[in-house]
Amino acid sequence: xxxxxxxxxxxxxxxxxxxxxxxxxxxxxxxxxxxxxxxxxxxxxxxxxxxxxxxxxxxxxxxxxxxxxxxxxxxxxxxxxxxxxxxxxxxxxxxxxxxxxxxxxxxxxxxxxx
Amino acid sequence: xxxxxxxxxxxxxxxxxxxxxxxxxxxxxxxxxxxxxxxxxxxxxxxxxxxxxxxxxxxxxxxxxxxxxxxxxxxxxxxxxxxxxxxxxxxxxxxxxxxxxxxxxxxxxxxxxxx
Numbered sequence: 001x002x003x004x005x006x007x008x009x010x011x012x013x014x015x016x017x018x019x020x021x022x023x024x025x026x027x028x029x030x031x032x033x034x035x036x037x038x039x040x041x042x043x044x045x046x047x048x049x050x051x052x053x054x055x056x057x058x059x060x061x062x063x064x065x066x067x068x069x070x071x072x073x074x075x076x077x078x079x080x081x082x083x084x085x086x087x088x089x090x091x092x093x094x095x096x097x098x099x100x101x102x103x104x105x106x107x108x109x110x111x112x113x114x
Numbered sequence: 115x116x117x118x119x120x121x122x123x124x125x126x127x128x129x130x131x132x133x134x135x136x137x138x139x140x141x142x143x144x145x146x147x148x149x150x151x152x153x154x155x156x157x158x159x160x161x162x163x164x165x166x167x168x169x170x171x172x173x174x175x176x177x178x179x180x181x182x183x184x185x186x187x188x189x190x191x192x193x194x195x196x197x198x199x200x201x202x203x204x205x206x207x208x209x210x211x212x213x214x215x216x217x218x219x220x221x222x223x224x225x226x227x228x229x
Contacts, residue, residue, distance in 0.1 A: 036220070046220075
């Protein structure tokens with residue numbers, strides 16, 4: 001069965017500092033990996049995805065993520081965080097051996113302080 | 115120009131009632147989903163329909179019944195509501211025929227509170 005772990009419930013960072021949100025996954029087939037962001041009382045917005053190709057994926061709002069097969073990780077990064085990046089971030093995986101089901105991590109709350 | 119829309123946005127009801135949540139997508143996608151987000155923000159898939167056919171049915175009480183009248187709509191009917199059904203329900207859609215690389219796009223959510 002596929003699974004996703006986001007080891008940090010919350011990440012605090014000062015505005016302008018680099019932001020990293022961690023994600024590790026477990027699949028039996030090839031992983032398709034996604035990051036979504038949820039602002040308060042809003043739906044999930046797609047940020048970026050890794051399907052194949054370059055391990056460094058660039059997405060919306062200046063975010064990027066690095067796929068590391070040996071460490072089964074897909075950490076989300078932003079070089080310089082903004083206060084407006086404060087939100088709940090979800091990592092998700094789709095396993096080629098498990099149909100089109102998307103399995104989410106538990107979410108990481110990011111708080112960017114001015 | 116909303117891509118995935120849900121109605122209602124908020125739903126407050128009494129235990130034992132029956133209620134429906136509607137979802138519509140105008141992206142031309144062939145697959146739609148229902149997810150449940152609990153009070154701890156954990157997201158889990160409930161159902162998925164591809165071209166009006168049920169393709170994912172997770173372990174969900176049979177009080178929950180999805181209905182897809184056409185590719186652009188997926189409604190969720192809940193019978194005999196219980197306190198534990200209180201959650202945020204998200205609808206999503208994707209183009210499955212494009213392969214598993216396709217992104218799922220989410221609606222704004224329906225916040226259900228059962229009293």
